[in-house]
Amino acid sequence: MDEKRTMTLNLAAREMEVLEELAKKKELNKTAVLRQALRLYQMVDEKLSRGETLFFEDKITKKKAEVFVL
Amino acid sequence: MSRSPVEIVDCQTRQTVAAWLHDELGALDLLDAEIVWMPERMKSVARMLRSGVVEEDLPQHSHWNWWNKAYELRMLATGGFGIHCDGQWQGLMMTTTVGHAARLPEQLDKPLVYVKYLESAPWNVRAFVQAPKYGAIGTRLLEAAVRLSVAEGFSGRVGLHALPNPATELFYQRRGLIGLGPDAHMEDLPYYEFSSAAANAFLNEGE
Numbered sequence: 407m408d409e410k411r412t413m414t415l416n417l418a419a420r421e422m423e424v425l426e427e428l429a430k431k432k433e434l435n436k437t438a439v440l441r442q443a444l445r446l447y448q449m450v451d452e453k454l455s456r457g458e459t460l461f462f463e464d465k466i467t468k469k470k471a472e473v474f475v476l
Numbered sequence: 477m478s479r480s481p482v483e484i485v486d487c488q489t490r491q492t493v494a495a496w497l498h499d500e501l502g503a504l505d506l507l508d509a510e511i512v513w514m515p516e517r518m519k520s521v522a523r524m525l526r527s528g529v530v531e532e533d534l535p536q537h538s539h540w541n542w543w544n545k546a547y548e549l550r551m552l553a554t555g556g557f558g559i560h561c562d563g564q565w566q567g568l569m570m571t572t573t574v575g576h577a578a579r580l581p582e583q584l585d586k587p588l589v590y591v592k593y594l595e596s597a598p599w600n601v602r603a604f605v606q607a608p609k610y611g612a613i614g615t616r617l618l619e620a621a622v623r624l625s626v627a628e629g630f631s632g633r634v635g636l637h638a639l640p641n642p643a644t645e646l647f648y649q650r651r652g653l654i655g656l657g658p659d660a661h662m663e664d665l666p667y668y669e670f671s672s673a674a675a676n677a678f679l680n681e682g683e
Contacts, residue, residue, distance in 0.1 A: 408500075432587055438629040442587065445553035446574045452551065 415440075484561060485611040487600075493561060493610065497620055501556030501568070503546035509558070509565035510543045513598055520604035535603040536639045537595055542568055545593060555589075557620050559613055567613035569594040571621055578633050579656055580669050588633035588669070589625040594618070602643070618651060622675045632675030637665035652678045 417425065429436050450460055460473040478499055483492040498505070521538050525531070548554045548570060555571040569591060576590035596613040598604045621634045637659060638644050645666060649655065652674035658664040670678065 433631070434587065434629045441552075442574060445551070448552050449574055 479560075482559065482616045484559065484566065484613055484616060487608045487611045495559050495561035495566065495610075495616075497616060498558045498560060499555070499620065499624075501549065501558050503543075503549055505556070505558060505565070506542040506546045506549075506568065509568055509597075510541060512564060514541065516598035517604065520598055535601070536641070540593070540595060542593075542595075545570060548572075548592075554592075555624060557617055559616055561610065565597060566600060566610050567594075567596040567617055569617040569621065571624060573624075573628055573630075576635055578635065578669060579667065580654060580671055583631075583633055583671060586633060587628075587630050588635050589621050589628065589630060591618075591621050591634060591636035594636070614647060615651065619679060622670065622679050625670075625675065626679075631672040632670060632679070633672055634670040634675060635667065636669075637662050637667055640664070640666055 425436050425439060428439050432439060454460065461470045462473060463470045479496040482495050482497045484495045486493050517538055521534055524534060549556050553572045553574040557569040558565050559567045570593045571589050571591055573589055576588060578584060578586040578588045594614060594617055600608045600610045600613055602608055622632050625632050625634050638648055648668045653668040653670050656667045656669060659667045
């Protein structure tokens with residue numbers, strides 16, 4: 407495995423609350439949630455850079471909404 | 477690239493053989509494997525076609541090309557694993573930690589390690605050769621997927637789509653994965669998943 411590096415992360419109270427909620431919901435620690443978020447962000451960014459489009463689809467209505475990622 | 481010792485099985489003598497499990501494969505490793513595997517696959521396919529096997533009955537992974545999958549290793553979410561023995565790659569696996577969530581009711585929507593591709597070298601696959609050289613390759617790679625899941629904090633949860641043939645599905649069932657039927661979003665490939673408990677039992681079995 408890669409050598410681990412440490413950083414200090416400053417989050418607003420609400421951001422920390424969301425991080426804690428996600429960690430509880432996904433049964434992960436906060437570091438794992440942030441690592442997952444980074445991986446997902448990179449994957450989406452890579453696909454968008456290749457000209458692909460990201461959609462959310464409503465399971466019932468099948469209506470699609472395009473997602474834009476900065 | 478880090479590696480750890482594992483044991484595979486010589487299918488002729490039934491003796492265990494020392495091998496290395498590599499868990500950080502790069503694009504060049506996949507290319508090295510494909511340089512050797514592709515001609516072997518093609519020779520087997522030609523032999524099968526000459527003996528009267530129709531194209532639809534060829535092994536579904538006859539057309540796989542690991543080099544074409546190498547770009548995926550650039551993603552942080554992607555893991556590349558391989559078993560090396562006798563100077564050659566004996567099996568390869570690619571995993572991802574994003575984009576898939578657990579489907580079993582007791583772990584619904586929880587994160588898991590998803591096995592995108594898993595393949596033994598052509599000379600180890602009964603569908604390609606009458607007398608496979610090494611066995612236990614798939615089991616060792618599946619163990620690596622479970623260990624990755626544990627290390628990521630996913631409690632051993634692993635999901636995958638199996639190639640739809642009885643031997644492949646039986647392989648996963650025997651190791652404790654639960655079949656959830658064909659997946660309409662994945663060309664109707666059968667979906668299998670390790671519950672946390674089954675994954676840990678599977679790991680303990682091998683130790």
